[in-house]
Amino acid sequence: MGQQQSLSITVLDPVTTSPGLFQSMVAVLQRDLRLSIRQKQDLLNPLLFFVMVVALFPLGVSPESEFLKEAGAGILWVGALLATLLSLDHLFRFDYEDGTLEQMALQPQPLFVLVLAKTLAHWLATGLPLVILTPMLGMMLFLDGNSVAILCLTLLIGTPVLSLIGSVGAALTVGLRAGGVLLSLLVIPLYIPVLIFGTGTVMAAAGGSDVSGHLALMAAMLMLAVILAPLAAAAALKISLSAS
C-alpha cells in the first residue's frame, strides 16, 4: 500500500451522517418505555406505595371526614412525592451498570437532550400514573370535586418537576453503591418549594380564592426545571462516568 493511496473510509460529518436531536430523543424514550412495560414491578411498586402511604393517614391519625378533607391535599402530595423518590434510584442505575450510559455519553448529540428524554420517560412511567390514580384516592379522603380537579392539575404540573429535580440527584449518586438514602437526603430539601406551592394551590382553591397565580408560579418552576435540570444532570453523569 502506497503512502498516498486513498482509503475507502472517511471522517464523518456529525451533522449530515447522524440522526437528528428529535430522532435520538424518540429512540431513548421508546427504549425506556419499552423497558418499563417489560419490568412491570417497577411500574407498579410506586403506585402501590402511593396508595398505601395515603391509606396510612386515615388509619393512623383520624378517619374523620373533617380532618381528611383538610389534610387530604397534603397527604396526597406527600404520597406522590415519596413514591417519585422511591423510583428515582433506578432512573440511571441500570444504564450505568450495563454500559448504556457510556454509549449515550458518546453519542454525537449533547447528553442533556438524551437525559431530558429519559426523564420524560420516567415521568410517563411513574408521575403520570400517580396523577391518574389521584381522583380515586381524593374521593377516599372526602375531597370535593373542585379540590380534586385542582389537586390533579397541580400534580400534573408538579410531578414532572419532581422527576426533573430528582434526575440531578440520581445522576450524582449513580456511581455510589448505597446511593438510595443519600439521594433522598439530597433531593427532599429541593422538593419542599414544589410541595408548598402544590398544597397551597389546593388550599387557596378550597378557600374560594383565584388560583391562576399559584398555577402560573408552578408552571414557571416547571419551565425552569426543564431548562436547568437536564444540564445539571448531564454534567453530574459525566462526573460519575469519569470516576468509574
Add this chain to the structure above:
Amino acid sequence: MTEPLQHADHLLRAEGLECERDGRTLFSDLSFSIVPGTLTRVEGPNGSGKTTLLRILAGLNDNWSGQVYWCGQPRQKHWDLVRRNVLYLGHRPGIKMLLTPLENLQALVAGRQQVPGRVLGQALEQVGIGPWSHVPCGQLSAGQKRRVALARLLFADEPVWLLDEAFTALDVDAVAAVERLLEDRVRQGGAVVMTTHHEPAMQGMRRIRLGGAGEQGPVTRAVGEVD
C-alpha cells in the same frame, strides 16, 4: 462528507498522557498516534490502565493530563466530530437484558447512524444470533450477548474503533471471525485500538505497552512494531 483519508493522516494523537488512579501513576509521558489502516493492541498486566487508556481516548475519563488531538486539532474544540467518528465498545457494551437482540441494536445505533432494520437483522444472522433475534437478551449466554454487541461492528462506519476486551466469552470460531473482520477493516483504512489478553494472530500490529507500576515504576512505551 470530507476528503477520503490518507495513510499519513493522524486520526487521534496523544501527547504526554499521564494518569493517576488512587495515588498510583498508571502511565506517564505516554505519546502515540492512531493512524488509518492500523491495528493497535494495548498490552499490560491486570490493573495497568488499559481500560483507562481506552476510556481517555473515547472521552469518558477526565482524570488525566496531557493533550489529545483529533486530526491535528485539540480535541476539546471538536467534541461532536470526535464522538461521531470514534466508536467505543466497553466490556459492558450496553445490552439490555429485557430487550431482544434486535431492539438492543436498534437502540444502540439510533443516535449514531441511520441503519435500516433489514441491515440490523442481517448483522444478527451473520453473528449467529438470527434464531434468537426476538428472544430477550437475558435468556442468552454470555458469549451470545457479546455477539449481539459485536454485531454493531458489521455496519459501523466510524473510522476509529476502540474495543475493550472484545473477545471475552467468545468461542474459538467467533474469535477467528472477529479477527478477520478487524483485518478487513484495517485493510480498508479503519483504525482499531483494542485491549485483549488473547494474542491475536494479526499482521502488522502496533503495540502500546503499559507496565505494572508495582515493580519498576511505571513503564510505558508506545512501540510502532511491524509484526
